[in-house]
Amino acid sequence: MEDNMYSKLNIIERVILLDPKYIKVFRNKLKITQSKLAEESGVSQSHLSMLEKGKREIGEAHAAALTLGLLKSSNALSKEDPISYLLDVLSLTKLESAIVQFIYDITHEKDHKCRQEVEGYPVYIIDKKYFSEELKKRVDVIEIEKIDFFRGKMKIEGKHFDKKEVVLLDCADIRRLEKKVSNTLKNKTIIQIFPKSELPPIYSCRGDCIILHCW
Structure with a gap:
């Protein structure tokens, strides 16, 4: 111990x-x-x-x-386990940084597969499978096990190296993440999260996804 x-x-x-x-x-x-x-x-x-x-x-x-x-x-x-609590803070910080860097990469790559034009504005449609694969490659503080998309929020679950389960990036964190992305990209960025059942038809995606508007 x-x-x-x-x-x-x-x-x-x-x-x-x-x-x-x-x-x-x-x-x-x-x-x-x-x-x-x-x-x-x-x-x-x-x-x-x-x-x-x-x-x-x-x-x-x-x-x-x-x-x-x-x-x-x-x-x-x-806290019951203060060191694990501090590790959770680290995990969330590293996770958010990885997501921001991922979004920066796709928005700075010419003709990226996620990019579409909607009424003259760039829109990035990131399906859950692709998003999950990228995060697993980019985050080494926790082992990401499950990502769920709900209307306007996502939940990411994983484990530390000692198998302690953690839940990261729930509803309130999305607005903070949105602000971080906007500051990094130097423009206004809106992050929308949709489960397949609630996705507007205009986006033509067949699964749960993140819609990223950059203005």
């Missing part, structure tokens, strides 16, 4: 070591101020600020201290 706990902590430390900018992502998700994290981690706030901006390199000692600081200064310790 103890070895499993340390292996989970090691995942979080490695993410911070690979890219210290994830510290700010964790802070925002867990609603932790920079000064609070600095205090709990024993790192000066000025140094932490430089790490988050990518202006300082980070070593293993600081990565370990910051991981512990994230646990101490958030509500994670009130």
Whole structure:
């Protein structure tokens, strides 16, 4: 059990070591101020600020201290398994990043198979099978097992390396994801999700799908 706990902590430390900018992502998700994290981690706030901006390199000692600081200064310790809770935050963050990058790729590839023109505007129709295949290739934090599409939302289920089941990206997350995509593409993007039974005929798709409008 103890070895499993340390292996989970090691995942979080490695993410911070690979890219210290994830510290700010964790802070925002867990609603932790920079000064609070600095205090709990024993790192000066000025140094932490430089790490988050990518202006300082980070070593293993600081990565370990910051991981512990994230646990101490958030509500994670009130959870039954605080380290898994932090891993869930990481999983959602990585998942959203993978989806945003996938959408960026298809909208920047000329004559992509998903692209159509509807009343002169580009529309991307992404069926669930293709979307699932792409996510499984792009996400290594969790093993994606199931993706369900409902009207206006999707649910993604999977497991961490230790087989702990997680449910990610439910209804409220779609609007946040939409904002991230819009910011990345530098234009207004509307994400619609339809099960086959409710899909408007104009889109001519035979299965559950995501409709992406880019203006």
